[in-house]
Amino acid sequence: MIREKLNISKPDTARVNLLIELGKYYLNKPGELTNDLDSALLFNRQARGLGSSLMYNAGIGECIILESRIYREKGDKPKAMELTQSALQFAIQHRLLKETADAYLAFCDFYGIENNDLAERIKYTERAIRLYERGGFKKEEAGALKSLGDYYHLKADNSKALKLLEQSLAVYQAIHFKEVQGVYDLLGYLYARTGNDVLSLKYGLMAVKTAREVRDTSMQLCTIYNRLAITYNGLKKYDQAYLYYQKALDVALRYKETNAIQQIKFNQIILLMGIHKPQQSLATLIDVVKKYPPKDNTRLTITALSLFAKIYMDMGQLPKAKRFVDSLLYYYPDFGKEFGYAPFVNEPIINYYFLSSQFAKAYPYLKNNDSLARMRHNLTTIATNEFNWARTDSALGKPVSALLHYKKYKITSDSIKDLDLKKQLSILQFQFDVDNKDRDILLLKQKGQLQQNRINNETVLRNVVIGGLVIVMIFAGLVYSRYNVKNKSNILLTIKQTKINNQNELLLKLLQEKEWLLKEIHHRVKNNLQIVISLLNTQSAYLENEVALDAIRNSQHRMQTMSLIHQKLYQSENLSTIDMAVYIRELVEYLSDSFGRDKNVIMNIKVSPVKLDVSQAVPLGLILNEAISNAIKYAFKGTTKGKIDIGLEPVGNNRYLLCVSDNGPGLPESFDLYNTGSLGMSLMQGLSQQLDGDFLLENEKGLRVCVTFKAMEF
Template identity: 25%
Template sequence: MRKIFLVGFFLISTVGFAQIVLRNGFFQYKEVFVETDDFQTEYLEELEKALPAISKDSPLRLKVLNDLGYHYHTRNLNVALEYIEMGLEEAREKEDSYWEGNLMVSQGAILLRMEELKLAEYVLKEAILKIPESEAWLLYTNLGYVYERKGMLGDAFVYASKTLEIGENYGDTKAIAMAYSDMSNLFWKQGKIDAALNYGLKSIELFEKRGLNDLDYDFTLHLVGQYMVDLDRPKDAIEYFKQSVQIGERYGFYNNLSDTFIALANLKAKMGDFSEARKSGLEALRYAELLNNEFMIMRSYMALGKASNMAGDYEDAAVYLRTSIEKATTNFGDKFYLSLVYDELSKSYEGAKAYENALNTSKISSRLRGEVFTAEAEEKVAVLETQMQVAQKENTIKIQEAELSRQWVIQVFYLTLAGVLLFFLFLLYRVFLKKKKYSSLLEKKNEEKEFLLKEIHHRVKNNLETISSLLTLQIASIKNPDFQQIMEETYLRVQSMGMIHLRLYKKDNLKSVEMKEFFEGLGKFILETFDASDRIDFRIRMNTLELDVDVAIPIGLIVNELISNSLKYAFPRQKSGQICVQLDEKEGNLFLKVSDDGIGIMENSTTQGTGFGRELISLLTRQLDGKMTLANEAGTAFTFEFLLNKAA
């Protein structure tokens, strides 16, 4: 069954409570006492406020109605029954047998506490086929309560055993804890205090492991406190009662509060503190009347009567006890508690020297006890207890055998794993040796290749320097100015490529060029060549950026052409100015900008020089799959965009 319900509901406003919250049109519900106990007494009122906003078509509505009905039975039985009947009507309209079954279980629990034992038994048995076996433990728990109230303790023990079986089969901690709690109560009623305490403490341990302070944990604390009273351990009893009262007051468990104050009344009377005993008895009566539970009212009057007997107030005791019997009515099914009331009334009559009445009430008490504690019931409980102990021992043996088998399997597994690991390590070592040998060979070959590559760059650099020297000699002998200019431009281009190979030769990385340093060297060289270092401010605006040599050479040639053109045409008559180079990488693209603040390029102007420089720039731009943009404002600015991956 789902623990968190997310149900669509189209409302503009937001409604929020501790357990149920409407966020963004969806209800989020943390099931009370299943997923959370982080709330206070008003949790039922909060669920009531949320209910009208939940559509009848929503599966959450039936869940909330069931929770309201079940948990309201700890405060007001009539209100609880109203919610359950509303839920049953809606479940049957929708033909939802699952929720019909769950609501019938809650209905049975409420009818039981309203003293409708026959009707409760009928409803619970009708629900059996509607509930999945894994969730049937609450149904069997309440059936056990019905038979307990009827005084049929053997049958009650049968249903507690069924609850335990379901809990163990499905690993349900709550079901196991409930079964132990119910068994402890049944043992207590039979006077087997040691067995009762043993099962009660086992139940508390499981409830605390579960980590939720719910109704049943609260009641089990009360039970163990009662056992401590019978074992004459009042300090321990008071501690358990305090815990029970604290939980009961936080969540409004009126039935448990009434139970615990009844037990406190008995304890205080036993300790001789009759004033406190009377206060506790009246507090128990107050909660019982708030709950409108005749059974709890009857027991509260019995506790007041018992305390008065122990104080020697026999007349008051008789009044309380006769009132208790009146509350029980003729159809009262719990013969165990009825026998206790008649027993106390017999003591009152005896104390008041009304011996005939004492004898008659004593006979009634004995008859009722005889009907509860029959030999058949004793035998049934004893057989079931023996079967359960045998089953637990067999289960313990099976667990031990399984543990031994598991340990043997683990040992074999570890030995096998160790063998596999050793073999694997041996293989790894062999592979390591081969890889080491291969790596050494590769490293040697790589060193040889790097040496050869450096040598190539060195020779290319030397060849380019030789070409540059030849060009210098040729330029010096040329008389034609135009031809001389062409040769000078060629000289600069050769020098640009030579500078790249020089940097590759001098550094460890033979595949890439750091462009900022390259541009600085290139700009300085060109300015010196044109004798413009003093009048031109050359600036590089970029961070360090390394490019592959196949990209660096074309970009270097483009920048060389543009700087040379700026020096030749942008600053006539030895005019001063500024040239700026900027190269950035952004999102896989290269952005190059070469600008000057010279005279700019006039519109419709004819191409100066041979035009080879522009053709070269255009060719190199296409080579790098780029595009060029010219801006002619406050000088000249050439902007390029290259696809870096394509360029590389």
């Protein structure tokens, strides 16, 4: 197409632009063949010569930038850098905004994606964006915003990255640019990184759909398929995940991209290991390493070593696992403390030392893994590490430390289960909404077709009337004919209306089933919590250690606090909010009964009418449980009388103040809130942060525990 235009073009600026496009085509042609790069250089020099004769400065600036990229592709980086600097000076000298911005982006190609190199990329890209915006080059601005979003994602600043990608998408949509599959792909990937699997799945599917619509068959399609597969794998939809991994692999094989083939194969192996197929995982791993050895790619090398070690340990073959663990120990000083590598390096080493009964050697790797996981708030790695720590302590005869780490493991794993449940419910809602949207589109199409039929009928009827003025007999015949047609149309309309009514009834039934399902979920959660409470009660009968008994009672109270919320939800018509006035009174009554009224403690409850979302009611209930339990147990030692005030009041601006106060002696002067071993205090602080609220202790005339938080809007 470009060559055809070139053959009929005149020696003007349009011909310069065609020659530049032809040079770019050969530069970006798959395969990086020497002949293609020579062709790109030839056409670019022709373009520069013609541009110089025409004094076409913008074209000359583009030619210098293109030549620098060709030499960089050839491997002559010094020459490429010299040309890029020359292009920047030329563009600045002739006040060419777009070409100046293009030169800044060309500088990015000379830097890597880590530490100082990444900072240089960000600096040059931000300069380019400002110039594109000044000159009104919207397409180039959107592309640079996308690149900058990708750089901030590599910097682990996901919120900034998401904001930049949303800006890029908005600019592309404003100019009706259709090839936005890359932006959708990055948005989906980042939402997966931030735990929002619904948006991750949504944007991943949009990326696939857009790529198909614009017929994108490039390596970008491989990345899109691979990331969508990762999202499905995280949602435990293994069939869809494996399908999209295979689609990604097909693209990578077509382009002979070895690194991509290795990474996708490794992802498939991780999936197979997750569904407990060690034999198939090992066979696949041996095959991929034999056909595509990682060579000098450190990340893929470490991934392969880690997978071999894990598979052999899963199969109980420790001697075979040892040589791969030894290799990981070799890499540990350089990569064991980098978050991107740490799980692949640390976890196999920890597991090997446990299985080979070398328990003490695991501690440095447990500490390092924990530090990195908490830095990135990676709940899965935190939970796995706490479990490994607990069983290592247990093996070394440290029951107190083992119990502490096991508690942390349970808390984290419960959080993961809650997140998984929310993900599954969100995905169900997402699929339900998609189905509804498809039905709405179908109904709109049907209505549009009916409207078009009406318009067509009216047009025909008008023509019949006009024709009837000429020939009365023909008019009478046509009127009779049209009457029959209209009668049939009415019958068809009645049939279609009946179908629409049936579909509406089906939608109503689906909505009722959804509400029933949610109530059933809350009912089962409440029953499961009650079973756990009963189990703990049974366990306590076999314990004589007062500390353990106290811990079990505290756990029972916390579970009852959550159970009461789920009971309220399934008994209520509203499945998303809790009436806090009723809930708090029932909770106080339960705690009073649990601890007994022998202390003659007076409970003053003053709660304003407020309904809260379940995501706020649960942490608020747990804070109340801890504060009231502590007051009843500790505030009135040595006395039989006391008073506890419980209040929940608005303080303006949609904010509420929850306070629990007693008239006991208060906390000792040496008490340090931020350096306490009390699980209750730590729990209240953590739950306050979950509410995005402020936690306060006042230690005058008794103890006053307060939390100020903002209620969610519905």
